[in-house]
Each structure stands twice: as C-alpha cells, then as structure tokens.
Amino acid sequence: MNILITGGAGFAGSNFIRHILKKYPDYKIINLDKLTYAGNLDNLKDIEGNASYEFIKGDIADERTVKKVLRFKKIDVVINYAAETHVDRSILDPAAFVRTDVLGTHNLLEGVKEFAVGKYIQISTDEVYGSIAKGKFTEESPFRPNSPYSASKAGGDLLCRSYIKTYNLPIIVTHACNFYGPYQYPEKLIPLFITNLLEDKKAPLYGEGKNIREWIYVLDHCNAIDFLLHKGKLGQVYNIGSGVEKQNIQITKLILSELGLGSKMIEQVKDRPGHDLRYALDSSKIKKLGWQPEYKFEEAVRETIRWYKNNDWWWKPLKSGEYLEYYKKQYLT
Ligand code: NAD
Numbered sequence: 001m002n003i004l005i006t007g008g009a010g011f012a013g014s015n016f017i018r019h020i021l022k023k024y025p026d027y028k029i030i031n032l033d034k035l036t037y038a039g040n041l042d043n044l045k046d047i048e049g050n051a052s053y054e055f056i057k058g059d060i061a062d063e064r065t066v067k068k069v070l071r072f073k074k075i076d077v078v079i080n081y082a083a084e085t086h087v088d089r090s091i092l093d094p095a096a097f098v099r100t101d102v103l104g105t106h107n108l109l110e111g112v113k114e115f116a117v118g119k120y121i122q123i124s125t126d127e128v129y130g131s132i133a134k135g136k137f138t139e140e141s142p143f144r145p146n147s148p149y150s151a152s153k154a155g156g157d158l159l160c161r162s163y164i165k166t167y168n169l170p171i172i173v174t175h176a177c178n179f180y181g182p183y184q185y186p187e188k189l190i191p192l193f194i195t196n197l198l199e200d201k202k203a204p205l206y207g208e209g210k211n212i213r214e215w216i217y218v219l220d221h222c223n224a225i226d227f228l229l230h231k232g233k234l235g236q237v238y239n240i241g242s243g244v245e246k247q248n249i250q251i252t253k254l255i256l257s258e259l260g261l262g263s264k265m266i267e268q269v270k271d272r273p274g275h276d277l278r279y280a281l282d283s284s285k286i287k288k289l290g291w292q293p294e295y296k297f298e299e300a301v302r303e304t305i306r307w308y309k310n311n312d313w314w315w316k317p318l319k320s321g322e323y324l325e326y327y328k329k330q331y332l333t
C-alpha cells in the first residue's frame with residue numbers, strides 16, 4: 001500500500017510514520033511536508049535510510065504540487081496531518097491557518113477526486129466543537145470554533161463532509177483530544193513547561209490554570225489512526241479521546257513534582273483571548289468498533305519528561321531564533 005502522509009515531519013505525523021514502518025514493513029510511505037517552523041527532519045532521523053520511506057518537500061496549499069505527487073506516486077491512501085496547529089500563533093497570524101488548513105485540505109480533496117485515491121483520512125481536533133462546560137461532544141455536536149485555528153480546522157473538516165455527501169469520496173474525518181509525547185514542538189503546554197523547567201525558566205500558566213483538556217498519548221493516537229485505516233467505515237466521523245481530563249494546573253504540578261520543583265516555578269501570565277474552558281469527547285463510536293487507548297496518563301507523562309531530559313539535542317536548537325521572536329511576542333508584550 002502506498003500511503004501519502006502530509007505534515008509527516010511534525011509531531012504527530014512523524015510518530016505515525018515511525019509506527020507504520022515498524023508494524024507494516026511492506027507499506028510505502030511518502031511524506032509531503034512544507035517544513036514550516038514546526039516541520040523538522042530530525043524527527044525522522046532514525047528512519048531516513050528506510051527503503052520504504054520517501055520525503056518530498058512541498059506545500060499542500062500549492063495545487064500543482066499536490067496533483068504531481070498524487071499522479072506520479074500512485075497513492076492508495078492520503079492521511080492529512082499537515083496543518084498550522086498552534087492556537088496562540090493563530091491569534092497572532094490567522095492567514096497561514098486559513099491557507100493550509102482550509103485551502104490545503106481543499107487541494108487534497110480535489111486530488112483524491114481526480115486520481116480516484118482509495119481512502120482519505122482527515123486528522124482533526126476536538127476544538128472544532130468549541131468549549132463545553134458539562135457533558136461531552138459526540139460526532140453529531142455542532143461546530144462552534146472559537147479561535148482562528150479551530151475555525152480553519154472546522155473549514156477543512158466541513159469541506160470533507162461536503163465531498164462525502166456531494167462526490168461520495170472515501171473519506172474518514174477524525175476529531176482527537178490534546179496529544180503529548182516525544183517530538184512535540186516546545187510551544188505547546190506540556191513540552192513548553194518541561195523544557196522551560198529543564199532550563200531553569202518558569203512555566204507560563206494562563207490565568208489560574210483552571211481550563212480543562214482531555215489528553216491522549218501520541219502513540220495511542222497512532223494506534224487509533226492505524227485502526228481506522230484498516231477498520232474505519234468510509235464516510236464516517238470518529239472522535240478519538242482517552243477520557244483523561246485534567247486542569248492545566250494539575251498537569252503543571254505533576255511536571256513540577258516529577259522534576260523535584262515547587263510552585264514558585266509557576267508564572268501566572270495573561271490569559272489567552274477567547275480561551276476555551278473545557279474540551280471533552282464522547283469516544284464510544286470508535287470504541288464500539290474495537291479501539292481503546294492503552295497508555296496511562298501519569299506514566300506516559302513521566303516517559304515524556306524522560307524523553308525531553310535525554311534529548312536536549314532535539315529541542316535546544318528549537319528554542320532559539322524564530323522561536324525566541326515568537327516567545328517574546330507571546331509572553332513579553
Ligand atoms: P505540528 O505543528 O507538530 O506539525 C504540523 C506539520 O505540518 C509540520 O511538519 C509542518 O511543516 C507541516 N505543514 C504545515 N503547513 C503545511 C503545508 N502547507 N504543506 C505541507 N506541510 C505543512 O502538528 P501536530 O501537533 O503534529 O498536529 C498534526 C495534526 O493533528 C494537525 O492536523 C492538528 O490539527 C491535529 N491535532 C493535533 C493535536 C495536538 O494536540 N497536537 C490534537 C488534535 C488534532
């Protein structure tokens with residue numbers, strides 16, 4: 001099977017490529033990635049020489065690139081991980097999000113239609129449903145996105161829906177909760193806090209840290225996408241959650257305690273505009289099909305901390321240059 005992974009040089013995509021190549025040595029992976037600030041070939045250093053793997057630098061928002069890859073690589077399946085993904089960056093600069101998350105998705109769908117690709121999986125987020133104070137979002141919940149990031153992801157997902165209904169394309173849409181694990185860019189809560197604390201800097205907690213997210217270890221998400229690739233029903237939408245809900249302050253305290261540090265290393269900073277209070281998914285649909293998460297939250301966070309401790313060669317260079325400019329804009333203005 002020839003699988004096109006877009007955004008495979010990012011956090012979740014690179015973990016998924018490693019997972020697939022290990023488990024299915026006869027599958028061929030083509031990774032199409034623009035290498036934005038979040039795309040990093042160091043994430044895939046260990047599989048660079050694998051004969052079943054090929055990297056192509058390219059932009060999904062460029063129609064010609066997408067069509068060229070689909071025409072010449074005989075792609076059976078497209079899995080779209082490519083996106084601008086950081087909510088705070090979307091508040092500073094929404095245009096890049098609309099371009100990649102909406103127009104990029106549209107180009108992929110057009111390509112799937114033109115070249116009769118057998119399956120398309122859209123990797124998306126719980127944030128499209130908006131915030132929920134009580135209860136959980138099902139696959140039937142309406143989209144109420146509150147940030148330019150979630151609105152642009154919702155735009156891509158709605159295009160997927162329309163291509164299922166209008167053209168009967170073989171599409172599966174997934175909405176997952178927050179990921180964490182190795183190779184996550186140190187701008188997101190868990191890797192930012194771990195790496196700051198390892199550098200003797202404080203953890204910048206928004207407001208009082210009462211916001212709640214549902215957290216899934218990245219390898220559990222890999223298993224879920226692998227499961228849907230083989231057993232998911234075409235034309236369907238699936239929520240992918242762990243059921244593990246945590247306030248940001250609980251996660252902060254867990255990381256501090258694992259590192260032997262106290263709460264004086266927390267810095268309360270100004271809150272994110274439009275900050276969603278809580279996300280929570282009802283994932284019974286995918287569970288009924290036979291998938292379930294395997295990793296325990298505390299153990300997997302410990303494993304993540306160990307990975308960042310042992311791999312500062314990976315994250316230290318990311319916390320200079322472009323990152324520092326962003327960090328100054330984000331926290332120091
Ligand atoms: P990431 O920011 O780590 O990586 C994104 C990758 O996409 C990078 O390699 C980047 O270079 C590439 N990319 C960006 N624009 C591109 C373009 N125009 N053309 C080609 N490549 C491009 O992201 P991530 O955290 O790994 O997220 C992957 C996917 O999972 C995204 O679609 C995201 O919306 C979704 N998701 C993420 C989370 C999370 O907690 N991280 C949760 C749910 C869903």
Ligand code: TDX
Nearest residue numbers: 085086087125127178187188189204205206211213248
């Ligand atoms: O410095 C910070 N301080 C802080 O308190 C950062 C970066 C975040 N936070 C808070 C904001 C959120 O309540 O932590 C929580 C998690 O924040 P992020 O890591 O930025 O994730 P979130 O906004 O929840 O979005 C993430 O999950 C869904 C991903 O970035 C998205 O790509 C994914 O779709």
